[in-house]
Amino acid sequence: MTNKSTIYLDYASTTPVDPRVASKMMQYLTPDGEFGNPASRSHRYGWKADDAVEEARSHVANLVNCDPREIVWTSGATEADNLAVKGLARFYKSKGNHIITSKIEHKAVLDPCRQLEREGFEVTYLEPDEGGIIHPRQVKEAIKKNTILVSLMHINNELGTLNDLNAIGEITREAGVFFHVDAAQSTGKVEIDLSVMPVDLMSFSAHKTYGPKGIGALFVRRKPRVRIEALIHGGGHERGMRSGTLAPHQIVGMGEAFRIAKEEMKDDHIKVNAFHEKFVKEAMKIEHAYINGDLNNKVPNILNISFNFVEGESLIMGLKDVAVSSGSACTSASLEPSYVLRALGRKDELAHSSIRFSFGRFTNDSEVNETLSILHNVVDRLRQLSPLWEMHLDGIDLDTVKWDTH
């Protein structure tokens, strides 16, 4: 392994494939494995591959308590989000052209919404509160006569904050509006029971839950029935909603990952929760550190902290032995700080100063302890280098300084 010396605390970005999952996937590739095309109806290779795909579908359905026939395989959560948002809007466009989403959705929902705006749809972008939560009453107030879809995420990928799906779903049901949820960060983290949740479409990803990249799924409710227009045509696979030869090794990987997630969710949670508590306690000993996102309404595997007077990318460079991500502009090509943190009303400099730590199944105590010790050291050193910290110590209120913006 090449990265062994680097501590991995970026599980919200992707997780390693669980070795149990990888070994199962290996059985569906080679000549001595089940490499068949699940769509081949005329021979044993096809039947075996089809059996494996359907077993995996049951594992996915089982984790979220829905009917396996409600699961449509996609290439990942991004495709599932695209299929849900664009597919539903285009199918029901004669019913209405208004969509409600939020400013802190993943780009996999925001960009399809932008595309729909170009096609003549109208989109309302709800603003989260300062803790990153979208409140059910905001949804209620935004629904109009021509609203056809509400699309909101379950767990925010940058903050770990949770939306109240049951309360929002009750509102959409009552208004006769469809409800799509991006649950890419949720599986294996929180209980999802689609048999009672008033949600019509839900997107899933394998690679955030110890499965492989390149595979995901969309839950499409049968009762009450939801219709979507396919984005990809070519053979009518997945009941016409998503054509293309299925990838049994990927699908089996997702199925096995979700099967394990159901079994080990409680243990994973207990472990990660302990890391979270320790991290919050120790990191908050650093002066002028602020947690982004409502601490009382979030999952413990994601922790987003701003360290004022220190820029996020330099902090990431200083934390070179730890893999984390930043809301800072400089890590992306856009030079804009995180749109999620800005939507919370955080000042730009705090958005520039944010780091997301995310823990997972393979994180251990010594990694957390070492990260905390490096973090204290690097923040301290960067502040010695920071003219803003110097001004702060001199008692200057940075908000009153006239900056030479460029």
Place this chain on the structure above:
Amino acid sequence: MAYSKKVVDKFENTLNNPQAFNVGRFDPSEENVGTGMVGAPACGDVMKLQIKCEPSGNTHIIKEVKFKTYGCGSAIASSSELVEMLIGKTLEEAKEIKNKEIVDALELPPIKIHCSVLAEDSIKQAIEDYESKQ
């Protein structure tokens, strides 16, 4: 991230040994000190550069430089690089330093060129401040 080894080394050395890399401050009210501060926290970088000069013939020579930078790794490396270029130069020579020299020295990628521009601006402002006191 497309960082050259030079940026990483300069950043790390400056972080781990700030005194040796001219991190610090002079009293800005002193007559032989010129201070420049450019950038804004909201933009993600602020550079503060101070020069301490001595008259020499009909010009002034930069004897010491101190800086502090809030910003990404390239911004910190750019300031640190510039500071080393300045020591011992006359003000006229210092005015001639262009951001391109910093880009070349650190092999900055295109997206980080603004860091070197900021560094160039900081020395111009520091010299202006110094000259206004003479």
